[in-house]
Amino acid sequence: MPKAVVTHLRRHPRGYLLTCVGVALMWLALPQPPPHNAQWDAIQARAFLAVQTRNTPTTYYEGRHGPTGFEYDLARRFAEHLGLSLSMDSEPNVEQVLEAVRQGNADIGAAALPLDLSRSGLIYSRPILNLQPLVVYRRGLPPVRDIDDLRGLSIASIRGSGTGQVLRELQQEFPELSWKESNELEIADLLQRIENGSLDAAVVYQHQFKTNRLFFPEVELGFPLGEPLSMAWAFPAGQGAALQQRAQDFLHALQRDGTLDELIGHYFGHDDYLEYVGARIFISHVREKLPEYADLFRQAARDSGFDWKLLAALGYQESHWDPEATSPTGVRGLMMLTNPTAEELGVSDRLDPAQSIDGGARYLRQMKERLPDSINGDDRLWMAMAAYNVGLGHLYDARDIAEQRGGDPNRWADVREALPLLQNSEWYSQTRHGYARGGEPVIYVRNIRRYYEILDYVDRSQQQFHQLNERLPDDDDDSHLFDVVPPVL
Structure with missing residues (x-):
């Protein structure tokens, strides 16, 4: 079955949108043999599914590893389920997406669309997501x-x-x-x-x-x-229900086996571990401190192959970008290197920001390269960061514990669950390297990922960092962007 590919995208890179929630569940009957009609025959003949969407971070956007987003992930899986490739085209707003579907220029509208049966020329899938x-x-x-x-x-x-x-x-x-x-x-x-x-x-x-x-x-x-309202996919009315019926069966199966809940959790299930105060402090540091070190992070990223924003996030977690930071245990500098690690890396002055950032990037690269080949993708990156914090030996111990507990030692999700057990004598007494404060690397990696998300969001939106907290002048007038809905007194 061919994997879905994106063959066309018009970019409209503005911010976040996804809508939906709460109409009664529809079309919950057991899957029926799908009907055939001219529209479905045409889709099969061209061998790709045409989906109209919107280029927003909660629907469809270009991520670090290619196209991503909740609607993209669903559409890709549906296309694969049908044995088709995927063509996604974007429009700047909901009305234009719906009009493209209504006119038959797309097979499906998948753009965080509210289920609205009053709209003419459209039919809808079962509700996908319910939110308030x-x-x-x-x-x-x-x-x-x-x-x-x-x-x-x-x-x-x-x-x-x-x-x-x-x-x-x-x-x-x-x-x-x-x-x-x-x-x-x-x-x-x-x-x-x-x-x-x-x-x-x-x-x-x-x-x-x-x-x-x-x-x-x-x-x-x-x-x-x-x-609450409901989010759904939209289909052109009057062209038969073959595609709609297949979508109903597909979405019902995802809901029944738990995949839909997993996707919702993946895209929208972040915990509030970084509260408002922490976010405000971070953003103020992004504005006030990061510009001084951004070029050093970019150079270290070019030399080490990491994303500079990831290195910057790691540096913030280590020292809040303080080049003179010193811990009670003698770890020092912006990237908080130990003295033996600095000597191994050839860092002569840990308090020199350039040496510290370069050394920290090379040390993270070492951790990543020393991991077993069986660990791939983001799992490898998160484990390398955990090793940067807790040490490679303790990470290997946590992998052993994860395996003993029936987990996969190559998956960060399973190792993350095992790391805190290194604080429990029942478990660390069985390990090679003994006790470790295993809860810390879990929080460490989690925070770096969130700091990275904030930096990546700002960078992707091409906003200046200081704009996040800056007040516009009183005479800025964007009234032309809005239509006023007056009171009905």
Whole structure:
């Protein structure tokens, strides 16, 4: 069965969007033999599935290892299931995606689309993801805990995302409710405007806020708004139901075997281990400290083959980019090298930022190269970082424990579960290298990954680091981006 490939993409790189949640489950009947029709015959003849999407970090974007995103992953799996290649094309907003599907220019619309049966010319799949609309607001304003607290605030939403539908329903009960809508902005744009003061609040979805909150630490959670909606795929009406039926069966199977929940957890299930305070401190350091060392991280990345942002994230976890940092155990410098490690690497001055960053990158490369060939991909990178923190010997001990417990010693997820057991005498007494504070490398790797995500997000969005906390001038006018929905008094 051929793997799905992307054959076309028009980039529209604005921020975050994914919508959905809560219509009653539909089409839950057991899978039926799929029908045939002209549309399905045409898809088979061309041998690829044409999917219309949006180029956003929560739907479809270019990641470190190629195309990624929740909608992309689902579409890729569906294409593989059908024995087809995958062609994904992007539009800048929901309305254009739906129009492309309605006109038959795409087989499927997969762009965080709200299930809306009132739209003509479209039919939908079963619900894929159920999530709750939320009001979020700028930190420092009086607390926003219910609809009464929205009075006098400048509120915005994304047109076509489904949040406007929730607001309109609430407006029937609260006729004084007013807000602004835009089909030119994304979730990250709204959150940025809340931070810089040009908006007071916005209505987004729960998973969108959960994914974005660390990038915008001045945006505060308000309250759930209205009833949940549902996200679904859209198909052109009037062309038969063969493809829709196959999608129904495919999505039902993913839900039944737990794969769908795993994908949702992978893309939207981050824990809040890095709280607002930590994120704000990190972003301030990105603005104030990182520019001084960014070129050194880039040079070390070129020499070692790592992403410079990953090295920068590791350096922040080690020392908060303090070149004179010193631990009680004598570990020193921006990358916190021990004296024996520095001597081995030829680092004569651990407090010299250039030597420290270069030495730290080469040491991480050593850890990665010394791991068994059976460890691949990101698993190899995360284990190398854990070894940087706890030592290669203790990492090998954790791999042995993972295997004893029935896990895979080549998977970081299993080794991560085993590392804290090195603090338990029942386990470390059986190991070669004995006791270790095994919980620390788990937190260490977890934090570096999150710091890296923040840096990668900023870099990918081509934003200057300081813009994350900077306030726009009072005379900046972006009113042309919004249409006002007035009160109905």
